Amino acid sequence: MKKLQLILVIFLFSFAIQAQEKKQNETIKIEINSNTKTIYVLGGIASVITKDDLAFAKKYNVRFHDFGCIAPENFEEYEVKNTLIFEYLNKNYGKQWQKEIKSTVLGFEKWVKKV
CATH class of the missing domain: 1.20.5 (Single alpha-helices involved in coiled-coils or other helix-helix interfaces)
Structure with a gap:
């Protein structure tokens, strides 16, 4: 029983x-x-979003969300979300955007290795 x-x-x-x-x-x-595509980044005390990132966001119609110095508990979920945005960018803009995005974006380097 x-x-x-x-x-x-x-x-x-x-x-x-x-x-x-x-x-x-x-x-x-x-x-x-x-309509709003968000790319998640881990920051620190100071924001890690630069003028180049803002230009990238405008060019590819995305926005960046900086978690600051407090990393999210569900880190893997945000990597998955970013992965889906990376797929969206590839589908809609080709591979050029990959040269323009910073490699420190959550999950980007891991995603590039799989592609």
Whole structure:
């Protein structure tokens, strides 16, 4: 009987995790499909967004969000969001933007290695 209860608990737990991941993925897709595309960067005490970044944002119709000196808890989620923006930029602007974006953007170097 205890084995059956354990199996049921494991099943319910995995179902809850899958539902949460699906909700996160849907939220990410909504963000990607919105008019405002956001690229997330880790900063510090001073902002890391430069004039070149602002020119990049204007040219490619994106915006940058600097977390400042407090990194987000769900770091990987923001890397995934950035990855989707990178795919969007490739699809809509070719590969030229890759030479213009700074390599310190969350997940960019990891994404470039996979492409």
